[in-house]
Amino acid sequence: xxxxLADWLPRGIxxxxxxxxxxxxxxxxxxxxxxxxxxxxxxxxxxxxxxxGLVLGDSVLGWLGPExxxxxxxxxxxxxxxxxxxxxxxxDLQWMRRERWLWMxxxxxxxxxxxxxxTALTLFGFTHVESAFLGAIVIATSPxxxxxxxxxxxxDGQVSNRVLTLATLNSLAAFACATAxxxxxxxxxxxxxxxxxxxxLWQPTYRLTGSLMLGIAVxxxxxxxxxxxxxxxxxxxxxxxxxxxLTVGIAHxxxxxxxxxxxxxxxxxxxxxxxxxxxxxxxxxTSEVLCVILFIVAGASAHFTGAPAIVSAAVVLIAARFxxxxxxxVAIAPLTPLGLRRAGLVALGLMPLSGFTALVLLDPxxxxxxxxxxxxxxxxxxxxxxxxxGPLLVQFAFRRARESHGADA
Amino acid sequence: xxxxxxASRPLTLGVELELQCLNTRDYDLSTTARDLLAQLAKLPxxxxxxxxxxxxxxxxxxxxxxxxxxxxxxxxxxxxxxxRKAELLNVRIAGGGTHPFxxxxxxxxxxxxxxxxxxxKFGYLAKQFTVFGLHVHVGCADGDEAVRLVHxxxxxxPAFVALSAASPFYQDQDTRFASSRLTAINAFPLSGTMPxxxxxxxxxxxxxxxxxxxxxxxxxxxxWDIRPKPEFGTIELxxxxxxxxxxxxxxxxxxxxxxxxAMRTDRSLMPTEYAYAAYRHNRFxxxxxxxxxEWVDVKGGATCDLGEMVCRTIDGLxxxxxxxxxxxxxxxxxxxxxxxxxxxxVLRAIYxxxxxxxxxxxxxxxxxxxxxxxxxxxxxxxxx
Numbered sequence: 001x002x003x004x005l006a007d008w009l010p011r012g013i014x015x016x017x018x019x020x021x022x023x024x025x026x027x028x029x030x031x032x033x034x035x036x037x038x039x040x041x042x043x044x045x046x047x048x049x050x051x052x053g054l055v056l057g058d059s060v061l062g063w064l065g066p067e068x069x070x071x072x073x074x075x076x077x078x079x080x081x082x083x084x085x086x087x088x089x090x091x092d093l094q095w096m097r098r099e100r101w102l103w104m105x106x107x108x109x110x111x112x113x114x115x116x117x118x119t120a121l122t123l124f125g126f127t128h129v130e131s132a133f134l135g136a137i138v139i140a141t142s143p144x145x146x147x148x149x150x151x152x153x154x155x156d157g158q159v160s161n162r163v164l165t166l167a168t169l170n171s172l173a174a175f176a177c178a179t180a181x182x183x184x185x186x187x188x189x190x191x192x193x194x195x196x197x198x199x200x201l202w203q204p205t206y207r208l209t210g211s212l213m214l215g216i217a218v219x220x221x222x223x224x225x226x227x228x229x230x231x232x233x234x235x236x237x238x239x240x241x242x243x244x245x246l247t248v249g250i251a252h253x254x255x256x257x258x259x260x261x262x263x264x265x266x267x268x269x270x271x272x273x274x275x276x277x278x279x280x281x282x283x284x285x286t287s288e289v290l291c292v293i294l295f296i297v298a299g300a301s302a303h304f305t306g307a308p309a310i311v312s313a314a315v316v317l318i319a320a321r322f323x324x325x326x327x328x329x330v331a332i333a334p335l336t337p338l339g340l341r342r343a344g345l346v347a348l349g350l351m352p353l354s355g356f357t358a359l360v361l362l363d364p365x366x367x368x369x370x371x372x373x374x375x376x377x378x379x380x381x382x383x384x385x386x387x388x389x390g391p392l393l394v395q396f397a398f399r400r401a402r403e404s405h406g407a408d409a
Numbered sequence: 410x411x412x413x414x415x416a417s418r419p420l421t422l423g424v425e426l427e428l429q430c431l432n433t434r435d436y437d438l439s440t441t442a443r444d445l446l447a448q449l450a451k452l453p454x455x456x457x458x459x460x461x462x463x464x465x466x467x468x469x470x471x472x473x474x475x476x477x478x479x480x481x482x483x484x485x486x487x488x489x490x491x492x493r494k495a496e497l498l499n500v501r502i503a504g505g506g507t508h509p510f511x512x513x514x515x516x517x518x519x520x521x522x523x524x525x526x527x528x529x530k531f532g533y534l535a536k537q538f539t540v541f542g543l544h545v546h547v548g549c550a551d552g553d554e555a556v557r558l559v560h561x562x563x564x565x566x567p568a569f570v571a572l573s574a575a576s577p578f579y580q581d582q583d584t585r586f587a588s589s590r591l592t593a594i595n596a597f598p599l600s601g602t603m604p605x606x607x608x609x610x611x612x613x614x615x616x617x618x619x620x621x622x623x624x625x626x627x628x629x630x631x632x633w634d635i636r637p638k639p640e641f642g643t644i645e646l647x648x649x650x651x652x653x654x655x656x657x658x659x660x661x662x663x664x665x666x667x668x669x670x671a672m673r674t675d676r677s678l679m680p681t682e683y684a685y686a687a688y689r690h691n692r693f694x695x696x697x698x699x700x701x702x703e704w705v706d707v708k709g710g711a712t713c714d715l716g717e718m719v720c721r722t723i724d725g726l727x728x729x730x731x732x733x734x735x736x737x738x739x740x741x742x743x744x745x746x747x748x749x750x751x752x753x754x755v756l757r758a759i760y761x762x763x764x765x766x767x768x769x770x771x772x773x774x775x776x777x778x779x780x781x782x783x784x785x786x787x788x789x790x791x792x793x
């Protein structure tokens with residue numbers, strides 16, 4: 001952005017955009033205004049943030065490039081982590097023990113999504129290993145989008161609760177599958193050199209177990225501190241923020257997954273803190289401020305290719321993904337209190353696909369796709385399309401289910 | 410057309426309980442009554458489950474019973490099935506007269522013509538009416554008896570308020586009341602007491618006048634503490650908070666039944682308008698201080714606390730209790746009155762221990778779901 005402005009702004013004024021604080025403030029104010037404009041059209045606020053990010057980002061103007069995005073990384077990570085912590089707390093294992101068909105729904109939609117995406121990607125020309133890896137990424141519903149939308153709509157009911165539960169489970173499954181498949185991707189890339197495989201196996205094993213251990217360790221520390229502080233809201237709020245930032249910091253330092261660690265902490269807070277030392281914290285306004293930046297950066301990171309052939313292929317991939325989520329959920333719905341119509345809404349609510357999650361998961365394997373530009377463009381265009389459409393679908397699902405009660409609803 | 414009183418078998422009992430639907434996240438009220446009602450459309454036992462004014466409430470109605478023990482069994486069966494269905498929806502059910510920290514502005518009016526009309530008519534009062542009460546119906550032979558019993562039972566209204574008090578917390582605050590729920594009801598224009606009429610024809614005439622001048626549309630518009638319910642052939646005691654347990658709800662119904670039995674037996678007891686002289690004073694003290702609240706006996710002019718008043722009353726009812734099988738529940742209420750300990754004290758003790766209203770609501774659900782003699786609800790297999 002500063003390079004464009006520098007051409008016509010007096011020297012010294014353009015340089016103010018070098019400051020991450022001014023960049024943060026500008027994006028916050030402009031982004032919130034865009035979000036507000038969309039709510040007046042009864043559209044999701046976050047779509048305003050994402051569209052602004054898309055326009056400013058690599059796909060259109062290129063003003064919010066990798067360098068600027070990197071300077072906002074702390075805000076983005078903390079924001080994403082707050083949403084993940086909250087989402088993890090929505091996974092109620094006691095409920096799942098009683099409502100066992102929910103497990104079947106989760107397993108069905110994860111397996112079907114992987115299988116159909118794998119088939120579609122193979123038909124597009126990816127190798128089997130590449131298709132398996134990308135198929136694993138496609139499993140994940142964007143945890144940030146569904147959690148943000150559930151909060152914005154103050155959604156409460158069977159559709160929203162199931163969307164959040166299934167999103168948590170499929171995000172964890174996607175992380176585990178994608179991480180486990182990385183060695184095979186590298187193995188294929190290395191031309192089947194078995195000498196490399198032992199080295200390659202170490203990395204995913206380390207990331208999986210390390211992220212899990214980090215989540216457990218932070219939870220134990222969190223619970224110990226919460227017990228010592230007692231229940232005052234402010235103390236628990238400060239503690240929660242501290243734990244989130246600590247987790248992000250350690251995960252970065254040790255190259256572990258923030259997504260996995262935060263979801264594990266959230267799940268443990270909900271399911272393993274039996275004496276309820278950790279109280280439920282609503283991050284509310286704090287989280288909203290950070291989410292503006294999160295979703296602008298998410299939009300800016302999207303890679304959209306406008307060529308009709310690529311867009312068409314991306315739409316086919318999206319359709320396959322929707323069918324894969326819809327079929328098992330609708331098939332199991334009659335055995336649950338959900339009913340067929342609302343089962344369809346649950347499948348719609350699971351459609352958002354996170355650009356962040358995709359990029360985070362793709363990152364360690366990025367080299368494997370270097371000479372596969374056209375095909376990866378199909379995949380990333382599908383991700384970008386779902387980033388725009390995803391929040392609208394979630395909003396539609398929650399509202400049609402009559403579960404939206406928020407100020408924006 | 411005059412207002413007819415459908416006679417019923419005297420002393421028959423029925424109970425309506427308004428219950429809280431809680432989420433399992435932070436134990437705030439959830440808006441899942443609609444889903445729960447769909448699950449409870451067919452019940453395997455006698456009774457009914459109905460919506461209430463906001464989507465966080467659900468009302469449980471028992472069948473008609475002659476005895477306390479069958480009423481309790483019916484309540485336990487209804488509670489158990491409701492809890493099992495709620496589990497499938499990840500919802501908890503709780504007793505208590507108020508939710509400790511819900512905000513009235515978050516509530517949503519239940520879909521339906523009557524509820525929409527109430528929202529339009531009463532504004533925020535309709536949402537503030539997300540409070541939870543126990544209504545006890547006792548059968549009457551005819552309308553004249555119903556009018557007589559409504560007046561005679563009025564003397565005992567403060568005792569029922571104090572015994573059932575289970576709403577010390579409201580909107581994230583300790584109200585310093587034992588029953589803050591009553592305050593929400595006081596705001597309605599037709600709350601309070603039935604006018605002093607002495608026969609059913611006088612009452613019917615009053616009712617027709619009120620209807621003709623447009624103040625009411627039906628009997629439902631009278632939010633009195635105790636009122637005749639002509640379509641059921643009962644008197645309906647409406648001042649009790651929903652207790653924390655099923656047993657307490659059944660015991661309060663049994664107390665009302667025993668009092669009515671005694672009043673029907675002693676025909677010399679006749680209502681007087683003067684009996685209402687200290688009504689509001691006694692009722693306020695009961696809501697504010699519970700069983701430790703001062704009670705003024707207008708007949709003798711003496712004062713004592715409500716705990717003592719209840720103990721003395723029950724001491725005079727053992728014979729009648731034996732006749733209709735209410736000795737055990739009355740003993741439980743006697744112990745509670747003698748100790749001056751109501752559910753409001755239980756809730757305050759939980760808060761003192763946990764320092765969290767969310768934990769209080771959580772514990773309310775635990776108590777409600779596991780309180781019965783069978784304790785079956787949480788342990789039963791998850792049958793559909």
